[in-house]
Amino acid sequence: MGISSRSAVAIHALTMLARWREHTLTSGDIADSLDSNPVLVRRILGTLRDAGLVQSTEGRGGGWTLARAPRAITLYDAYAAVETGPVLAGHAHPPSAECEVGRNIQALLEAEFRAAEQALEHRLGRTTIAHLVRQVLAKERELGLQR
Template sequence: MGMSSRSAVAIHALTMLARWSERTLTSAEIADSLESNPVLVRRVLGSLREAGLVGSTEGRGGGWNLERSPRDISLYDAYAAVEAGPVLVGHAHPPSRECEVGRNIQALLETEFREAEQAMEERLGRTTIADLVRQVMARERELGLQR
């Protein structure tokens, strides 16, 4: 059980778009950074576009850009745009009503999982794409790799 990589891809793409906001980026450029397939990147960018976080232009010189300020995009916004439903879910099949654990575990897990999801939402909501860009730039300076 765990979060898919779509959130990481979305946050990576948004951070790149914020870092190089003076121009559009192609899905191939983003895919190169991810060492991934441009088709996967386009799918994730499509979900981000549906959420109003990015836009695109077609044709020569086209590409992807942010539709909102990086200060106004939280990691939770990216997560919510690309993930379908909660990360933590109960049993796929109802447990046995004949067992004392089976009768009670689903209700107990629902409470625990709901609180965990709320904590994750709150934590991801505290960090913005602008925060990540600043952190990337600081790490690059520390490594002596700033362009």
């Protein structure tokens, strides 16, 4: 299984919640920014809530907020909350033991794929949601559009 769009949606939602931290946002607010469906956003937010990254309040004026400071949430936190299984997977069926490549490839690929996963974890772990908010604001200033 590869990385789905869930990671991008989760990171987008977390960045919005951090950007407008003084407000509670609804799944509809976030869905509008994603040009997506609020039901999809609610599913992702529910998974992020289960991971302790966001919290929700019910009722009038309710919605979603961050459960931790933006500087304490990494992209890897978001990825790990919403993605299941490894990014890179081996053969669905064991290769032939009669072939020299088949006998050896699975163990070789497992080592390579694990190293790639560790590199992904390390890279995503270096960037926080606070860093993305700063980048968003810098891009808006460049464009002369910051509110």
